[in-house]
Amino acid sequence: MSDVGADLKRYLRSPMMPTVWCPGCGHGNIARAIATALDRLAIDLGQVVILGGIGCSGRTPFYFNTNAMHTTHGRVLAFATGLKLANPRLTLIVAMGDGDALAIGAGHFVHAARRNIDLTVILYNNSIYGMTGGQQAPTTPFSFRSTTSPFGSIEPTFDAVDLALAAGATYVARTTTFDFAEMPELISEAIRHPGFAMVEILSQCPTYFGRLNKLGDAPDMLEYERDHTVVADEEPNQAVEITRQDLVGNLPVGVFRREIRPEYVQQYAELSRGRGGNYGA
Amino acid sequence: MRLVQGNEAVVWGALASGCNFYAGYPITPATEIMEYMARLLPGRGGVFIQMEDELAALGAVIGAAWGGMRGMTATSGPGFSLMQEHIGYAAMSQTPCVVVDSQRVGPSTGQPTMPAQGDVMQARWGSHGDRPALVVTASSVKEVYDTTRLSFEWAYAYRVPVIILLDAVLSHMRENIELPVLPASAELASPSGDPELPFGSHPFMPFSAATRTIVSGLAHDESGATRGSGIGTANEQILKGAIRQIENDAPRLARCRADRLEDAEWAIVSYGITARTARSAVDLLRADGVRVGLLELHTLWPFPEQIVQALAQRVRGMLMAELNLGQLVLSLRAAAQGMCPVSGLGRADGELFTPEAIAAAMSAEIRQIEVGGRMSHHV
Numbered sequence: 027m028s029d030v031g032a033d034l035k036r037y038l039r040s041p042m043m044p045t046v047w048c049p050g051c052g053h054g055n056i057a058r059a060i061a062t063a064l065d066r067l068a069i070d071l072g073q074v075v076i077l078g079g080i081g082c083s084g085r086t087p088f089y090f091n092t093n094a095m096h097t098t099h100g101r102v103l104a105f106a107t108g109l110k111l112a113n114p115r116l117t118l119i120v121a122m123g124d125g126d127a128l129a130i131g132a133g134h135f136v137h138a139a140r141r142n143i144d145l146t147v148i149l150y151n152n153s154i155y156g157m158t159g160g161q162q163a164p165t166t167p168f169s170f171r172s173t174t175s176p177f178g179s180i181e182p183t184f185d186a187v188d189l190a191l192a193a194g195a196t197y198v199a200r201t202t203t204f205d206f207a208e209m210p211e212l213i214s215e216a217i218r219h220p221g222f223a224m225v226e227i228l229s230q231c232p233t234y235f236g237r238l239n240k241l242g243d244a245p246d247m248l249e250y251e252r253d254h255t256v257v258a259d260e261e262p263n264q265a266v267e268i269t270r271q272d273l274v275g276n277l278p279v280g281v282f283r284r285e286i287r288p289e290y291v292q293q294y295a296e297l298s299r300g301r302g303g304n305y306g307a
Numbered sequence: 308m309r310l311v312q313g314n315e316a317v318v319w320g321a322l323a324s325g326c327n328f329y330a331g332y333p334i335t336p337a338t339e340i341m342e343y344m345a346r347l348l349p350g351r352g353g354v355f356i357q358m359e360d361e362l363a364a365l366g367a368v369i370g371a372a373w374g375g376m377r378g379m380t381a382t383s384g385p386g387f388s389l390m391q392e393h394i395g396y397a398a399m400s401q402t403p404c405v406v407v408d409s410q411r412v413g414p415s416t417g418q419p420t421m422p423a424q425g426d427v428m429q430a431r432w433g434s435h436g437d438r439p440a441l442v443v444t445a446s447s448v449k450e451v452y453d454t455t456r457l458s459f460e461w462a463y464a465y466r467v468p469v470i471i472l473l474d475a476v477l478s479h480m481r482e483n484i485e486l487p488v489l490p491a492s493a494e495l496a497s498p499s500g501d502p503e504l505p506f507g508s509h510p511f512m513p514f515s516a517a518t519r520t521i522v523s524g525l526a527h528d529e530s531g532a533t534r535g536s537g538i539g540t541a542n543e544q545i546l547k548g549a550i551r552q553i554e555n556d557a558p559r560l561a562r563c564r565a566d567r568l569e570d571a572e573w574a575i576v577s578y579g580i581t582a583r584t585a586r587s588a589v590d591l592l593r594a595d596g597v598r599v600g601l602l603e604l605h606t607l608w609p610f611p612e613q614i615v616q617a618l619a620q621r622v623r624g625m626l627m628a629e630l631n632l633g634q635l636v637l638s639l640r641a642a643a644q645g646m647c648p649v650s651g652l653g654r655a656d657g658e659l660f661t662p663e664a665i666a667a668a669m670s671a672e673i674r675q676i677e678v679g680g681r682m683s684h685h686v
Contacts, residue, residue, distance in 0.1 A: 039519075042534070072516030088521060088533070093514040095373065096523035097366065098396055104358060104366030108330060111354045111367075112374025113514070137359040294354065301350035
């Protein structure tokens with residue numbers, strides 16, 4: 027990457043380094059992509075709040091030189107909703123894990139998407155619970171192992187893109203940590219999008235998911251991501267079909283929806299003005 | 308003067324206190340608070356939002372506080388149980404907010420429309436770990452208004468979630484009260500403090516361009532840092548400081564009403580809706596020549612130990628009447644330190660006490676103590 031390097035340090039909170047993330051973990055790549063996106067968008071850092079839930083992804087807020095909220099497991103979007111409504115000028119970037127967003131926090135995820143409130147969810151999907159040591163997640167692919175599915179998972183794999191689309195998210199994209207150049211592009215686009223935006227990023231967890239499933243170390247896992255995804259944009263008619271199939275084989279990546287629909291805070295501001303209030307003025 | 312419902316009085320008290328954010332989830336018997344807020348807040352430039360559950364409701368209130376708004380939520384037993392996680396988060400992150408729990412019979416779904424006082428211990432000790440607690444109650448619609456005003460003041464003064472305990476009867480009861488004229492919209496003082504020290508004994512500072520605060524439920528020090536070998540000690544100091552501050556101010560925080568206690572030999576202690584019944588029980592007993600009075604507690608936590616101790620030194624016995632199977636009587640007995648006998652009268656069947664039932668329980672205790680006293684005299 028040509029635009030990464032010393033300049034990105036100003037986006038990071040250096041006293042909090044090094045991160046808690048294991049060597050080879052993809053989450054650092056994602057954090058770097060977020061910093062790159064902030065740099066490209068040239069947003070005033072004083073107007074950015076980075077939020078997270080609980081888990082490896084949830085540590086993201088600690089590493090940025092912005093105001094930050096590290097909240098409770100799965101429920102970060104509730105905090106984000108209150109924060110955005112209280113101060114609509116803020117740009118909110120919400121880091122969620124796959125267990126965080128799709129298991130304990132699935133209820134909050136669908137309603138934030140349904141309201142189309144203007145914030146950006148970066149869904150770090152490493153297919154496993156990393157912080158607690160490698161337990162099965164809703165995203166653990168069928169037949170794959172974890173410490174709580176030691177004989178292979180017998181549960182269908184949950185697709186975050188399907189869920190986001192069904193719930194009414196207006197910007198939905200998926201990429202992988204292998205797609206190093208695409209990550210900041212999609213994140214920038216998601217931040218600029220005026221509504222609920224989700225970018226799911228497949229991230230490698232060599233420590234648990236990789237080791238338990240004999241997928242090799244981080245470079246091997248990045249190649250695995252490359253070899254097990256198809257670009258949905260090139261095959262737009264197949265995309266939805268493919269997501270419902272075995273996710274291990276052919277996971278589509280790309281942008282699945284760009285739609286402008288009334289945004290929640292704007293809707294509320296109109297309601298308030300209609301009642302003689304000055305909300306958002 | 309106009310007829311105001313208990314739940315409505317919460318709303319007027321909150322708006323008069325500058326509350327401009329409400330997030331909630333419908334639940335009997337607290338729902339009217341949310342319905343009034345839904346009607347009033349948009350026109351006042353405030354925010355109302357119905358969330359997907361009670362965890363989300365309190366989460367949104369906490370987020371709004373850091374966004375610079377003054378927030379509250381209201382619920383009842385099942386929702387209050389769900390909120391415990393975020394009551395702990397609010398305590399840990401020192402986020403000012405107000406939570407109303409209109410109590411109904413529990414556990415679980417219980418009797419949704421019937422009054423109870425079974426959440427007094429959960430209001431103090433709910434959520435894992437140790438935390439400072441400010442819990443208040445009321446026994447009339449006017450007091451609901453006053454208590455709500457006080458709760459917002461205390462939430463910001465002490466940076467804690469203040470819990471207001473009502474019950475199904477008080478929430479739905481209507482009484483004539485004088486409501487002050489509300490200012491058109493809330494004028495909130497802009498916060499000031501050191502952006503480098505957002506926690507501990509320092510004032511609450513919402514996010515701004517000047518701050519780089521990390522709000523977290525993890526153990527942290529006054530700067531918000533969550534790392535380092537001394538972090539456990541630093542976090543314990545913040546919690547101890549917050550708990551001590553409330554303990555030190557306990558005499559000021561201990562709101563209560565003494566009714567005919569000047570010459571009393573016996574005392575009934577009660578709170579909330581039950582205190583109204585207890586007042587009538589005192590009338591009945593006084594008519595029979597019994598020198599009894601009532602200590603009505605408005606602040607439940609911190610428990611008014613000094614007031615109770617002073618009373619225990621000069622009466623011959625106390626009775627706690629409450630709508631649960633024996634909760635606050637434990638604290639009353641502990642505070643009385645054996646200086647006088649303390650008995651409890653409780654029920655959790657969804658009915659209020661009659662004045663006769665409380666009077667009878669007080670009389671029974673008096674008989675037992677007097678017989679016991681005579682017997683010990685004979686021995």
